[in-house]
Amino acid sequence: MSIDFSQRWAWAEVHTGIIQHNIAVIAERIAPTDVWAVVKANGYGHGAVQVAEAALTAGAGGLCVAIVDEGVALRRAGIQAPILVLSEQPAELAPLLVGYALTPTVATTLGAAAVATAAQDAGREVGIHLKVDTGMHRMGAQPAEVLGIAQFVSSHPLLSTEGLYTHFAVADEPAHEANARQLGQFTGVIDNLAERGITPPVIHAANSAAALANPAARFNMARIGIATYGLLPGNGVAHECRGLIPAMSLKARVSAVRWVEAGQAVSYGLRTPLTSQSLVATVPLGYADGVPRRLGHEGGHVLINGAPRRIAGTVTMDQLMVDCGPDSSVSVGDEVVLIGTQGGHTVTADDWADLTGTIGYEIVCGVSPRIHRRYL
Numbered sequence: 402m403s404i405d406f407s408q409r410w411a412w413a414e415v416h417t418g419i420i421q422h423n424i425a426v427i428a429e430r431i432a433p434t435d436v437w438a439v440v441k442a443n444g445y446g447h448g449a450v451q452v453a454e455a456a457l458t459a460g461a462g463g464l465c466v467a468i469v470d471e472g473v474a475l476r477r478a479g480i481q482a483p484i485l486v487l488s489e490q491p492a493e494l495a496p497l498l499v500g501y502a503l504t505p506t507v508a509t510t511l512g513a514a515a516v517a518t519a520a521q522d523a524g525r526e527v528g529i530h531l532k533v534d535t536g537m538h539r540m541g542a543q544p545a546e547v548l549g550i551a552q553f554v555s556s557h558p559l560l561s562t563e564g565l566y567t568h569f570a571v572a573d574e575p576a577h578e579a580n581a582r583q584l585g586q587f588t589g590v591i592d593n594l595a596e597r598g599i600t601p602p603v604i605h606a607a608n609s610a611a612a613l614a615n616p617a618a619r620f621n622m623a624r625i626g627i628a629t630y631g632l633l634p635g636n637g638v639a640h641e642c643r644g645l646i647p648a649m650s651l652k653a654r655v656s657a658v659r660w661v662e663a664g665q666a667v668s669y670g671l672r673t674p675l676t677s678q679s680l681v682a683t684v685p686l687g688y689a690d691g692v693p694r695r696l697g698h699e700g701g702h703v704l705i706n707g708a709p710r711r712i713a714g715t716v717t718m719d720q721l722m723v724d725c726g727p728d729s730s731v732s733v734g735d736e737v738v739l740i741g742t743q744g745g746h747t748v749t750a751d752d753w754a755d756l757t758g759t760i761g762y763e764i765v766c767g768v769s770p771r772i773h774r775r776y777l
């Protein structure tokens with residue numbers, strides 16, 4: 402018997418048409434730079450396969466993932482577009498990279514050698530992307546090491562340096578001096594390789610913020626993550642992100658209601674007594690579904706019957722409570738919008754992030770697998 406778990410009274414809606422819209426807006430804004438959609442972490446929580454298909458339909462030239470597993474899952478779903486794995490992978494995984502035609506990132510000669518062995522075993526040519534650490538200090542060859550690695554790659558009959566790239570640490574603050582410094586390091590590496598006759602055809606540096614805010618960082622490809630999903634890379638690039646629309650809504654239905662007297666408090670810790678008699682609505686999702694536990698203490702609201710309502714007290718693992726004040730119209734089964742729009746009001750993942758001291762990225766990635774995604 403197949404069981405349909407999608408009937409749970411808490412779900413996410415992902416508008417793949419909005420993903421397409423966002424990719425099209427970005428592609429037009431940064432043309433002729435090629436847009437590659439970053440779909441790691443299950444498409445930032447939105448569903449990697451569905452986002453990948455939407456992005457490719459809208460004109461993305463390729464996809465980026467963080468780990469081999471994510472690339473394999475896309476291939477198994479039938480996606481044939483280029484897929485770049487964004488950091489050098491353990492040598493043991495090189496056969497999978499090659500076997501599934503994933504584009505490896507190389508940052509060391511040892512890493513290149515592992516890909517070379519896998520290429521030889523499979524009898525396949527492999528184009529790698531060589532990553533340079535220009536100042537983020539997370540992943541990549543030091544600028545002085547790049548030539549040696551590129552020469553190793555060139556000397557191998559089955560390998561080629563198809564791409565050269567770097568990653569910015571503060572692209573969301575376009576005026577930060579580190580952006581120019583990193584770009585200077587990167588162009589230095591490009592020039593140095595060119596002097597030795599090595600000219601990788603694909604050059605990329607930009608994430609969403611850099612692609613939209615820093616034309617000098619565009620080169621011929623950009624790795625677009627958060628903007629694909631319609632969220633802000635940071636408040637410093639809000640203007641450059643105009644026209645992008647959040648693609649995910651988080652919704653639920655009221656599962657219980659009760660009147661609670663003034664002076665009584667709600668939820669674990671009984672921290673904040675109600676100032677007047679209120680209708681308290683219970684909503685059946687909690688921090689195990691990705692709603693931050695402290696959202697209620699930081700002024701978080703949900704939308705019910707077209708109005709913003711305060712989350713009352715601590716968000717629990719599977720449920721949260723909402724203070725509907727004296728409004729007796731709220732009843733079991735009413736739709737609750739946690740992230741999204743209802744009655745002309747909108748709550749975004751970025752709003753939750755601002756309240757809880759994080760970024761929208763973490764909020765959408767945190768919408769747990771327990772939440773069924775409905776694709777619209």
Ligand SMILES: Cc1ncc(COP(=O)(O)O)c(C=O)c1O
Pocket residue numbers: 439487568607608609610624625626627628634
């Ligand atoms: C190497 C790399 N490139 C691109 C991106 C996409 O960044 P964004 O989501 O800010 O566009 C990421 C995401 O963290 C990344 O790690």
